[in-house]
Amino acid sequence: MVILDRTRIETGEATRPPGVRVSRGYRVFQVVNALILTGIVVATLYPIVNIVARSFSGDGYIRSGKVSLIPRGFNVTTYKAVLSNGAFWTDYRNTVFYTVVATVVAMFLTTCYAYVLSKKDLRGRGVLVGVAVFTMFFSGGLIPNYILVTTMGLRNSVWAIALPNAVSVFNLLVMKAFFEGLPAELEEAAAIDGLNTYGTLWRVVLPLSKAVLATMVLFYAVSFWNSWFTAFLYMDRSDLFPVTVYLRNLIAGATTSTSVGFSGADAGVAGANIQSVTIILTTLPILAVYPFVQRYFVSGVTLGAVKG
Amino acid sequence: MSTIRTVEAPPDARGAVRRGRSDRARPRRRTWRQSLRRDWQLYSLAVLPLLFFAVFRYLPMIGNVIAFRRFQPGGSMFGENWVGLRYFKLFWHDPTFWDVFTNTLVMGLLTLVFCFPMPIVLALLLNEVRSRRFKRLVQSVSYLPHFLSTVIVAGVVMQFLAADGPVNQALHHFGHSPVLFIQQPGWFRSIYVSSELWQTVGWGTILYLAALTSIDDNLYEAARIDGANRWKQTWHVTLPGIRPTMVTLLILNIGTFMAVGFEKILLLYNPLTYPTADVVSTYLYRMGVLSNNFSYAAAIGLFESLIGLVLIVSANQISRRTVGTSLW
Numbered sequence: 001m002v003i004l005d006r007t008r009i010e011t012g013e014a015t016r017p018p019g020v021r022v023s024r025g026y027r028v029f030q031v032v033n034a035l036i037l038t039g040i041v042v043a044t045l046y047p048i049v050n051i052v053a054r055s056f057s058g059d060g061y062i063r064s065g066k067v068s069l070i071p072r073g074f075n076v077t078t079y080k081a082v083l084s085n086g087a088f089w090t091d092y093r094n095t096v097f098y099t100v101v102a103t104v105v106a107m108f109l110t111t112c113y114a115y116v117l118s119k120k121d122l123r124g125r126g127v128l129v130g131v132a133v134f135t136m137f138f139s140g141g142l143i144p145n146y147i148l149v150t151t152m153g154l155r156n157s158v159w160a161i162a163l164p165n166a167v168s169v170f171n172l173l174v175m176k177a178f179f180e181g182l183p184a185e186l187e188e189a190a191a192i193d194g195l196n197t198y199g200t201l202w203r204v205v206l207p208l209s210k211a212v213l214a215t216m217v218l219f220y221a222v223s224f225w226n227s228w229f230t231a232f233l234y235m236d237r238s239d240l241f242p243v244t245v246y247l248r249n250l251i252a253g254a255t256t257s258t259s260v261g262f263s264g265a266d267a268g269v270a271g272a273n274i275q276s277v278t279i280i281l282t283t284l285p286i287l288a289v290y291p292f293v294q295r296y297f298v299s300g301v302t303l304g305a306v307k308g
Numbered sequence: 309m310s311t312i313r314t315v316e317a318p319p320d321a322r323g324a325v326r327r328g329r330s331d332r333a334r335p336r337r338r339t340w341r342q343s344l345r346r347d348w349q350l351y352s353l354a355v356l357p358l359l360f361f362a363v364f365r366y367l368p369m370i371g372n373v374i375a376f377r378r379f380q381p382g383g384s385m386f387g388e389n390w391v392g393l394r395y396f397k398l399f400w401h402d403p404t405f406w407d408v409f410t411n412t413l414v415m416g417l418l419t420l421v422f423c424f425p426m427p428i429v430l431a432l433l434l435n436e437v438r439s440r441r442f443k444r445l446v447q448s449v450s451y452l453p454h455f456l457s458t459v460i461v462a463g464v465v466m467q468f469l470a471a472d473g474p475v476n477q478a479l480h481h482f483g484h485s486p487v488l489f490i491q492q493p494g495w496f497r498s499i500y501v502s503s504e505l506w507q508t509v510g511w512g513t514i515l516y517l518a519a520l521t522s523i524d525d526n527l528y529e530a531a532r533i534d535g536a537n538r539w540k541q542t543w544h545v546t547l548p549g550i551r552p553t554m555v556t557l558l559i560l561n562i563g564t565f566m567a568v569g570f571e572k573i574l575l576l577y578n579p580l581t582y583p584t585a586d587v588v589s590t591y592l593y594r595m596g597v598l599s600n601n602f603s604y605a606a607a608i609g610l611f612e613s614l615i616g617l618v619l620i621v622s623a624n625q626i627s628r629r630t631v632g633t634s635l636w
Contacts, residue, residue: 026538033433034442040430041449044506047468048452054467065472065480113357116350123343128354131361133636137563138617140368141609142589143596144385148368151385164364167357197349226457229571233597244459248575251463279463286455294448297455302518 055079055276062273078277087238088246088278095225095242102162102224103217109167110175110216115201117172118179136169149234160234161224161242168223171216174303178212179205215300218293222286247278375607381600395607404591405608412587415573416565418501424561426505427512428554432542434513435520447517450510462575465503466490490576493584500576500585504569515553523549555633563620566612588612 049069054062058073066072082088116122117129140148145164154160182205190200206213228244235241241249344351370386375395377387399405430450437443453461469475469489476486489495527545536544570589577585588608596605620635628634 023537029538030436030438033436037433037437037442037446040509041446044449044453044510046474047464047506050474051464051467063472065477065486067472068474068477109357109360112353116354116357119347119350122347122350123338123340128358131358135361135365137620138369138613140365140371141606141613142593143602143606143609144368144371144374145364146597147374147379147385147602148364148371163360166360166364197347197353201353222455226455226460228457228459229574244457247463248459251459251466251575275463276467279460279467283456283460290452290455291448294451297451298514301514 051276051279054273055280057273059273078273079281082274082277082281088243088281090239091241091243091246092281094240095244098158098161098231098242099221099224101158102165103220105162106166106168106171106220106224107213107217110172110220111201111206111213113167114172114175115179115205117176120180132167132169132172146233155234156236156240161227161230165224165227165230168220171219174300175209175212175216177303178209182208211296212300212303215296215303218296219300225286243278243282247275247282250275250278372606372610372613374603375610377603379602379606381602387603391603395604396611398604399608399611405588407583408586408588408591411584412566412568412589415497415500415568415587418497419504419568420561420565422501423504423508423512424558426509428516428550430509431513431516431520431550432546434517435546436538447510447513450513452510453507454511456507458569458571458575461503461507462572465499465576469499491578491580493581496577496581496585500569500573503572503576512557515557516550519550519553520546551631552633555627555631556635559620559623559627559635562623563616565619566616 046069050067053067053069053071055078056071056074056076057067058075061067061072113128113132117125117132119125122128149155149160149164154163186204186208187200190204195203226244228242228248231240231242231245232248235245238246338346374385374387376390376392378389378391379385379387434443434446437446456464467473471486471488475489479485479487487495489499523546527549528541531541531545567589568587570587570593573585573587573590574593577590589612592605592608592612595601595608624634624636
């Protein structure tokens, strides 16, 4: 694949020079195009805004199908009920804990391996790359993995979540591509100054790689924050669930508003929009950082597109 | 960490300087012994990641032998005694397996037909936008669903299609009685594919937009001089320009054909919609994890993985021969 010009991607510069004769047909197209794209924006946001509106709406308005984009019968009763719920907070804390541990493990392994793979004249490098890339196309499958994690006794511990998904090959290749782009002279200079390989990696390479490290941390953190199936498979007790599994049980009806722990009066009030409220609270951290980190994600993906 | 620390410290400075000098005058090919002595610190960094790949990626591949051996929960993870192709014959004659297999093919095909081309179309449309701010806005908004957990997406879909949700409100507006979409097998595929489209179309444009910026402006210039209008420029310059990206992503999509959104289907389906919604991966999940027929499920899983591997290898081969683009 072609090496990409990243600055142009980030500024979103148009490919074609402006100021060229514009035909009437093309002007009509511009208008239609703007309408289509506006339609896409609306279609993307509508379901999300609807959830937000529901989360603040009154029970009766929701059940009679009167809430679409604006909250009706505005109240925060359900928010209060969910936020004062012990089980919700336990699972929210679990999510934070799992995300942090899994991201640290993943970053350590990925950084070490990517650095090794970025050394072009290392003997056996091809094999080391192959070991990782092959797993992108063939995997052991669900059942052997399940048996492995169970046999190793990892059930009900953070390691069942952190270890089996510790290295994402895609992220590995992104990082490798970045390390390969660093000037070799810097590392040679570091070696002459008496730094060994570990020292070079820690004191020279990593400080120069802050941008890609931040991107990788975000990639991993978001994927662990969002993951639910691993926990669903390996966690047997509800006080070990991440909040995604809590939400899944709520949606699947395995947990009702009463069994979540709402007392009589609250349960009635919380009934109709408890799912919406939980959805909002679960996604909130991601929605909050999204506008600021979005471009890191984009640059990470385009960097990974350079053939691995 | 322990692996790294237990190895004794090297004579740093001298070793490094010697290495620096030998870099310039080194012969092209070193023996393994020389490489190990020179680069052992680098190799040591690879030890833990390799251990990860060995245990959590390659060991499960070997663990697939339980497809040929009787497995007992609590026993050896490689099974007890050899039963040959027994489990393969079992699922081969299992009508449910062929139902879910057909569902997988249909769902995979629908996903490919809708979710592969739409990002290309969207990228081309975005490429024609003159206003940078508008383009930014569309990009930011359409990328957003990619960052939501599958659980959230499933939740959003269910609320959206609920009896009191927006879709039924619209139906009500036109005098229609409410439809319980999520419980009707006839609706499942449309729901799945639209939600997949909602979640992936924006994010899928990134690579195409990147490829679009790398097309040489002179090509457009030349096409204009030859009298090509916008449409012809798109057809003769833009599309060939992003063809390598298209082919690469197509091969990757074909590779995941069999794995169709397992997690999302697991969240969205229910026994009422099994006739259209149940796919190979969800079936083997229920067979293995829920019903403890591990060997049976492993046999199905192995079959599925092999099909996936064959698909991606042949797609890659075909594309290398015909368009000259390939993953490896």
